[in-house]
Amino acid sequence: MYKQTVKAVLLSFITVFSASLMAQSTSMMAQPTPPLPTPSLAIIIDDLGNNLASGRRAVNLPGAITYAILPHTPQAIELATYANNIDINKEVIIHMPMEAVGHKHIGPGGLNMHQDQEDFIHTLQAAIKALPQAKGLSNHMGSQLTSQPDRMRWLMAELSKTPFYFIDSKTTDNSAAMQAADEQQIPYLVRDIFLDHDRDPAAIDRAYKKALALAIRSGSAVLIAHPYPSTLDYLETALPKLRQAGIVLVNASQAIAQKNRHQVNSDKPLLISKAILTIDDSH
Numbered sequence: 001m002y003k004q005t006v007k008a009v010l011l012s013f014i015t016v017f018s019a020s021l022m023a024q025s026t027s028m029m030a031q032p033t034p035p036l037p038t039p040s041l042a043i044i045i046d047d048l049g050n051n052l053a054s055g056r057r058a059v060n061l062p063g064a065i066t067y068a069i070l071p072h073t074p075q076a077i078e079l080a081t082y083a084n085n086i087d088i089n090k091e092v093i094i095h096m097p098m099e100a101v102g103h104k105h106i107g108p109g110g111l112n113m114h115q116d117q118e119d120f121i122h123t124l125q126a127a128i129k130a131l132p133q134a135k136g137l138s139n140h141m142g143s144q145l146t147s148q149p150d151r152m153r154w155l156m157a158e159l160s161k162t163p164f165y166f167i168d169s170k171t172t173d174n175s176a177a178m179q180a181a182d183e184q185q186i187p188y189l190v191r192d193i194f195l196d197h198d199r200d201p202a203a204i205d206r207a208y209k210k211a212l213a214l215a216i217r218s219g220s221a222v223l224i225a226h227p228y229p230s231t232l233d234y235l236e237t238a239l240p241k242l243r244q245a246g247i248v249l250v251n252a253s254q255a256i257a258q259k260n261r262h263q264v265n266s267d268k269p270l271l272i273s274k275a276i277l278t279i280d281d282s283h
Contacts (some may be wrong), residue, residue, distance in 0.1 A: 001230045007089050010192070012168065015173055021064035023253065035218060037258070037261075038221065038246070038248045039246065039248070039254060040215060040219070040248050040250045040254070041200075041211060041212065041215045041221050041223060041242065041248070041249055041250070042220070042221070042223065042252055042254075043063075043066065043195075043218070043224075044065075044068050044093075044167060044221045044222070044224045044252065045066070045067050045068065046068045046095055046138070046140065046224055047095065047171070048068065048069045048070065048073075048076075048079055048095070048227060049069045049070040049073030049075050049079060049095075049166050050073050051075065051227070052078065052146070054081040054093065054227040055227060056079070056082060057226045058232060059079060059086060059090065060086070060141060061232070061235050061236065061239060062085075062240060063087075063089070063242070064090060064091075064249050064250055064251040064254065065091075065249070066093060066136075066152050066252040067079070067080075067083050067092050067093070068093050068094070068138050068140075068167070068169075069092060069093070069094065069095055069131060070095045070107060070140060070239075070277065071094055071096070071109050071126075072107075072108045072109040072130055073107075074085045076131055076132075080092045080131055080133040080134070081133065082230055087147050089251055089254075090251065091134045091135050091136070091252055091253060092131065092134050092135065093134050093137055093140070093167065093252065094131050094134045094136070094137040095126065095138055095140045096110070096111065096124070096127055096138065096139055096142075097110030097111065097138060097141065097142075098110060098139045098141055098142030098144075098146060099113050099144045099145045100145075100171070102129060102143055102144045103144075103171070104141060106140065109126060110129070111123055111124065111142075111145055112145065112279045113144060113145065113151070113153075113236045120151070120155075121158055128162065128164075129156070134164070135164065135165070135253060136166060136253075137159065137166055137167070137199060138168070138169050139171065139177070140167065140169070140241050142171050142172075142182065142244070143171040144172075146168070146171065146175045146176065146177050147176055149176040151176075152179075152180035153176050153183070153184075155177075155180065156177075156180040156184040156186050159184070160184045160186060164186070165186065165187035165188060165189070165252060165253065166187070166188040166189075167188065167189045167190075167191070167252060168181075168190045168191060169224060169259050170191045178190060185186065187256045189222050189255055189256060189259070189281070191221045192221045192223065193207055193210055193211045193221065193222075193223050193224070194207065194223075194224050194227035195207045195223055195224065195231060196226055196228055196231045199232070201230055201234060204230060204231060204234045205234065206235075208223075208234065208238060212245055215247050216245075216246070216247065219258075219262065220255060220258060222255065227260040272278075
């Protein structure tokens with residue numbers, strides 16, 4: 001009698017447990033699988049401001065592109081205004097000249113190793129005032145300056161008073177910019193690929209495809225290009241086909257917003273700037 005009772009209890013438990021598992025399985029199967037995030041590509045066009053024709057051609061490229069304009073150049077304001085007027089998704093940033101290894105000429109209004117902190121900050125503030133349309137700042141050249149932790153702390157401390165983000169063009173593997181940006185909680189991106197280090201069309205094509213592969217593999221990629229004729233020729237043809245590759249073009253603010261979403265479950269703080277827009281997942 002005792003054995004029969006135990007057997008009946010066990011059978012009852014197994015029946016109830018099996019039914020519960022089947023119900024959970026059915027419920028899980030009924031729930032749609034969340035779609036994977038769309039891979040994104042952020043393109044920054046550097047070195048704008050000296051040539052109006054090539055600058056306007058760059059701004060006329062389709063989509064949410066970010067334009068890094070050299071401050072104090074003759075066409076800077078006109079190109080920044082044109083970019084803001086042509087498409088709300090286009091962004092303007094300051095392409096801040098910074099000292100390079102070998103003391104190469106960096107252009108007017110740049111940051112260099114000979115400046116004390118007061119002069120450094122005054123020069124930076126002048127560049128910010130010169131381009132009021134800007135939402136962020138990147139380094140033009142800077143292989144020497146960006147490797148200096150103290151100078152990068154000066155830079156990020158000043159940017160922390162603004163809604164700016166920072167884009168590290170990564171002209172040196174010894175960049176101290178990322179750590180300084182983290183310390184000051186400045187939103188930032190780091191360049192992954194230079195599109196036109198070699199201006200030959202075949203080399204540009206290889207670099208572009210490498211960027212697309214990186215975006216698909218890791219979810220995003222940051223590409224820096226220049227307003228060279230061969231570069232603009234290529235992008236005018238390639239960008240309209242980007243969606244066919246399953247990749248969305250985003251500006252720098254949208255790329256930072258996407259980066260923050262990836263860090264939601266990490267212990268890193270979210271770096272939210274006033275300039276950041278929400279990425280449109282319908283694109």
